Amino acid sequence: MAITKLAFLVDKPPYKTETSRLALTHALSSQSVEIYLKDGDNVEPFLAFIGDGVLNCIKNQKALTIYDVTSLDMHIRNALLFGLNVYVCKEDIRKFGLTEDMIVMDADHPDGELKTQIVPYAEIEQAIESCDHILFF
Amino acid sequence: MGKLTIGTFSSLIGSMSLDFALRLAEAAINKGHKVDFWVSGNATMLSKKAQRAYRDYSFLEKKVKELIERGVNFTACEACSEARGYHKEDTMEGWKRHNMDWYLASCFDSDRVLHIGGE
Numbered sequence: 028m029a030i031t032k033l034a035f036l037v038d039k040p041p042y043k044t045e046t047s048r049l050a051l052t053h054a055l056s057s058q059s060v061e062i063y064l065k066d067g068d069n070v071e072p073f074l075a076f077i078g079d080g081v082l083n084c085i086k087n088q089k090a091l092t093i094y095d096v097t098s099l100d101m102h103i104r105n106a107l108l109f110g111l112n113v114y115v116c117k118e119d120i121r122k123f124g125l126t127e128d129m130i131v132m133d134a135d136h137p138d139g140e141l142k143t144q145i146v147p148y149a150e151i152e153q154a155i156e157s158c159d160h161i162l163f164f
Numbered sequence: 165m166g167k168l169t170i171g172t173f174s175s176l177i178g179s180m181s182l183d184f185a186l187r188l189a190e191a192a193i194n195k196g197h198k199v200d201f202w203v204s205g206n207a208t209m210l211s212k213k214a215q216r217a218y219r220d221y222s223f224l225e226k227k228v229k230e231l232i233e234r235g236v237n238f239t240a241c242e243a244c245s246e247a248r249g250y251h252k253e254d255t256m257e258g259w260k261r262h263n264m265d266w267y268l269a270s271c272f273d274s275d276r277v278l279h280i281g282g283e
Contacts, residue, residue, distance in 0.1 A: 031272045045205050046282050049173060053204070056264035063269030070268050160277040162171065 028067030037080035050164035051102035108134035166275035173282030175206035232258035
């Protein structure tokens with residue numbers, strides 16, 4: 028039995044390119060990765076938003092209404108619901124003048140207990156150091 | 165020898181990242197390593213067959229075919245391909261098409277993951 032830890036690090040803003048969406052969809056695909064692995068083996072991903080990437084975490088995005096595509100805050104809520112740790116860089120939130128009440132902080136679902144963690148960059152760095160592989164989006 | 169997983173996200177035309185990634189895969193194979201090569205997003209363009217060579221644009225179909233013959237495991241994201249209108253019948257022979265979980269599974273037992281981001 029082995030676990031491989033994967034860090035999905037996102038520093039690109041939402042909607043201008045597909046990059047941050049791909050980070051979220053790849054991270055969420057960890058839910059079905061076991062079909063390719065031996066019993067007991069798995070991957071353990073987490074998401075970390077830094078720099079311009081923190082803009083992906085603003086809540087109440089209207090992409091579905093305006094562009095008819097899923098919004099990235101929906102994907103972040105799903106990530107929390109599926110038990111993925113989501114870190115958002117505290118310094119970068121501050122840099123954009125954002126506050127915690129403007130950020131997706133939970134899954135908004137009765138089964139979702141996990142909360143977004145707004146943490147100093149040093150903590151994100153620590154989490155990255157504990158990972159086997161970094162996927163930088 | 166080790167296993168290398170290369171994940172790529174840039175388009176065939178408009179970026180040289182795929183050119184670089186293929187040469188990296190070739191270097192790894194030359195050293196006897198196993199290579200999984202994943203394309204997602206705009207990089208799925210690499211899997212399209214019947215690319216036409218012009219000297220002003222990257223033409224990688226020939227290089228991909230060589231690497232397939234040498235054992236590089238090329239896999240394209242099925243959803244990303246279908247969303248772009250690249251269907252199974254448009255895909256070069258020797259490619260596999262899977263969901264994104266295949267890439268994570270490849271990362272699971274890879275000695276090194278080189279994730280080459282998109283635009």
